[in-house]
Amino acid sequence: MGIVVDINKDREGGQKPSIDALQRLVGEDLQRVNQHILTNMQSPVALIPQLASHLIAAGGKRLRPMLTLASANLCGYTGTRHIGLSACVEFIHTATLLHDDVVDESELRRGQESANAVWGNQASVLVGDFLFSRAFQLMVADGSLQVLKILSDASAIIAEGEVLQLMTANDPQASEEAYLEVIRSKTATLFAAASRVGAVVADRPNIQEEALESFGMNLGIAFQLIDDVLDYSAKQAQLGKTVGDDFREGKVTLPVILAWRRGSEEERDFWRRTIERLDQTEDDIETAIGLMTKHRSLNDTVERARHYAAIAKDSLGIFPDGDMKAAMLEVVDFCVERAY
Amino acid sequence: MGIVVDINKDREGGQKPSIDALQRLVGEDLQRVNQHILTNMQSPVALIPQLASHLIAAGGKRLRPMLTLASANLCGYTGTRHIGLSACVEFIHTATLLHDDVVDESELRRGQESANAVWGNQASVLVGDFLFSRAFQLMVADGSLQVLKILSDASAIIAEGEVLQLMTANDPQASEEAYLEVIRSKTATLFAAASRVGAVVADRPNIQEEALESFGMNLGIAFQLIDDVLDYSAKQAQLGKTVGDDFREGKVTLPVILAWRRGSEEERDFWRRTIERLDQTEDDIETAIGLMTKHRSLNDTVERARHYAAIAKDSLGIFPDGDMKAAMLEVVDFCVERAY
Numbered sequence: 001m002g003i004v005v006d007i008n009k010d011r012e013g014g015q016k017p018s019i020d021a022l023q024r025l026v027g028e029d030l031q032r033v034n035q036h037i038l039t040n041m042q043s044p045v046a047l048i049p050q051l052a053s054h055l056i057a058a059g060g061k062r063l064r065p066m067l068t069l070a071s072a073n074l075c076g077y078t079g080t081r082h083i084g085l086s087a088c089v090e091f092i093h094t095a096t097l098l099h100d101d102v103v104d105e106s107e108l109r110r111g112q113e114s115a116n117a118v119w120g121n122q123a124s125v126l127v128g129d130f131l132f133s134r135a136f137q138l139m140v141a142d143g144s145l146q147v148l149k150i151l152s153d154a155s156a157i158i159a160e161g162e163v164l165q166l167m168t169a170n171d172p173q174a175s176e177e178a179y180l181e182v183i184r185s186k187t188a189t190l191f192a193a194a195s196r197v198g199a200v201v202a203d204r205p206n207i208q209e210e211a212l213e214s215f216g217m218n219l220g221i222a223f224q225l226i227d228d229v230l231d232y233s234a235k236q237a238q239l240g241k242t243v244g245d246d247f248r249e250g251k252v253t254l255p256v257i258l259a260w261r262r263g264s265e266e267e268r269d270f271w272r273r274t275i276e277r278l279d280q281t282e283d284d285i286e287t288a289i290g291l292m293t294k295h296r297s298l299n300d301t302v303e304r305a306r307h308y309a310a311i312a313k314d315s316l317g318i319f320p321d322g323d324m325k326a327a328m329l330e331v332v333d334f335c336v337e338r339a340y
Numbered sequence: 341m342g343i344v345v346d347i348n349k350d351r352e353g354g355q356k357p358s359i360d361a362l363q364r365l366v367g368e369d370l371q372r373v374n375q376h377i378l379t380n381m382q383s384p385v386a387l388i389p390q391l392a393s394h395l396i397a398a399g400g401k402r403l404r405p406m407l408t409l410a411s412a413n414l415c416g417y418t419g420t421r422h423i424g425l426s427a428c429v430e431f432i433h434t435a436t437l438l439h440d441d442v443v444d445e446s447e448l449r450r451g452q453e454s455a456n457a458v459w460g461n462q463a464s465v466l467v468g469d470f471l472f473s474r475a476f477q478l479m480v481a482d483g484s485l486q487v488l489k490i491l492s493d494a495s496a497i498i499a500e501g502e503v504l505q506l507m508t509a510n511d512p513q514a515s516e517e518a519y520l521e522v523i524r525s526k527t528a529t530l531f532a533a534a535s536r537v538g539a540v541v542a543d544r545p546n547i548q549e550e551a552l553e554s555f556g557m558n559l560g561i562a563f564q565l566i567d568d569v570l571d572y573s574a575k576q577a578q579l580g581k582t583v584g585d586d587f588r589e590g591k592v593t594l595p596v597i598l599a600w601r602r603g604s605e606e607e608r609d610f611w612r613r614t615i616e617r618l619d620q621t622e623d624d625i626e627t628a629i630g631l632m633t634k635h636r637s638l639n640d641t642v643e644r645a646r647h648y649a650a651i652a653k654d655s656l657g658i659f660p661d662g663d664m665k666a667a668m669l670e671v672v673d674f675c676v677e678r679a680y
Contacts, residue, residue: 045503045504045507047506047507121442121461126499126502129472129498137489137492140485148488152477152480155469155472156474160383162469163463
């Protein structure tokens with residue numbers, strides 16, 4: 001597991017892009033979002049805040065609500081509606097994580113025991129349902145049918161994407177297009193909706209809403225592509241996360257698809273055994289990474305991510321330059337460069 | 341399992357109350373709702389309509405959407421909004437059924453193999469999420485924030501009720517109040533919301549909205565109480581459904597609570613072993629029914645149901661007499677009398 005993705009040679013010198021500038025710019029708002037989340041995950045049924053706080057308090061980067069805050073700010077919004085709606089976005093995200101972990105039978109999430117491992121699948125399903133309902137209650141309190149449409153449409157597409165992923169699971173012959181359709185639905189759609197909502201509260205012209213939606217969508221695709229690379233990367237191990245979770249679950253991500261397409265029949269037998277039939281030994285993950293390295297399938301997945309990252313950045317072209325725009329552009333680079 | 345609940349002696353003579361009159365009155369609308377459901381459960385992801393139609397096409401009484409149709413009609417509504425909103429109500433109900441079956445690990449639903457038994461828990465969780473999202477999309481298309489508030493509030497309360505039920509599971513010492521709180525949340529709240537929505541689309545004064553909400557809430561409580569009786573009754577066997585599902589899952593329903601409260605220490609040991617520790621033999625269900633008969637706990641659960649049924653019927657007092665009101669009153673009786 002000591003193989004490091006090696007495309008550093010392509011990168012320009014200088015500072016590594018980070019999420020820090022954005023975190024600084026939306027920091028105060030994000031604290032209010034966190035407060036809003038804590039207040040609204042309360043329930044007289046004690047298990048709900050217990051389980052929800054396990055996941056929500058555990059943190060994560062809060063990337064999705066930050067997108068709503070950043071978009072609103074980029075559009076010059078000065079009100080408070082973006083706070084509650086950012087909390088909605090995070091609730092929807094948390095609900096899908098809870099259900100994902102049940103579906104994937106995950107035992108770890110963000111380096112901690114997953115909620116389903118601690119409280120069981122039953123509680124994870126039901127608390128997910130609660131958070132999802134609570135998200136809609138918060139949207140209703142906000143009162144915008146336009147926002148409700150964006151986020152209910154997104155929720156339906158996310159669920160469709162998850163079902164699609166289930167149907168195409170364990171098939172290393174899946175096409176790159178089918179894979180893209182899955183990650184567009186299950187990941188990028190919420191990034192897109194979160195970003196668009198920021199423009200909606202600011203009451204901006206449609207062209208700006210669409211620009212921010214495109215920003216979120218393409219950023220989300222790049223983000224997921226890199227996530228899928230990280231699962232096979234030594235960088236992941238450095239971050240204290242386990243390597244090869246996707247492999248052990250037989251998840252077909254782009255690195256596998258490319259290795260299959262570029263591989264020999266003998267190599268395909270390896271993928272059939274390990275991914276399709278889930279007949280794996282301890283050493284198979286090393287072999288998998290070896291094949292991916294041989295065929296440059298990790299590197300080229302990063303290249304694919306760069307493509308979407310470039311589109312995300314160009315979509316902000318219609319906004320005037322400034323600190324917020326610079327921070328949002330840097331986040332795109334961060335999402336790609338975290339592969340290294 | 342040959343024990344029949346015996347309170348027929350209390351009943352007046354004459355025709356058995358039925359759901360037929362209501363079905364006749366809302367029949368045309370219900371067909372349009374069914375069409376709306378079929379159209380809106382479509383998705384390019386084939387598994388979604390497959391799985392959804394397994395459950396939705398399997399039928400069930402469509403009691404909840406019928407409440408919306410009946411309420412709207414009782415309020416003199418002549419538009420079409422109640423069609424789409426009835427479909428919403430059924431989608432929310434179907435989503436909770438799918439998730440319930442995962443939580444309960446049920447293998448049967450409406451006498452058929454449950455969706456989770458056929459397609460697995462993963463698909464049931466995700467298609468439930470899809471139907472739930474689709475329900476909100478339909479509400480957004482309808483465009484009423486008032487309806488969105490009623491149904492998103494209901495959804496959050498339903499999820500809370502399900503979590504509460506999970507937390508109080510397998511405890512035969514649970515209080516009648518705690519049990520009522522669970523069935524009020526997990527069942528009656530959707531009956532109440534479905535009924536209230538009918539008044540909202542008709543744009544009726546608040547007092548009529550509240551009357552219909554009360555009608556639905558109390559009907560829902562009575563309905564669930566009788567459901568819980570039926571699980572131990574020979575009538576259930578006559579309907580081709582299995583007897584004792586709740587018992588085998590260790591579900592604490594009012595018949596158990598009353599048998600525990602009225603039982604000896606030796607009997608309580610029986611409940612501790614079977615319900616709390618789920619240490620059961622084949623014959624235990626007979627013993628359970630025997631203890632319930634001895635303590636009249638099935639009969640008295642029906643009596644409790646009659647109490648809520650009476651409140652439901654009185655809540656319609658503010659509406660003028662007519663065919664629809666008569667049919668709705670008869671449905672209340674039907675929900676109780678189906679115990680026999």
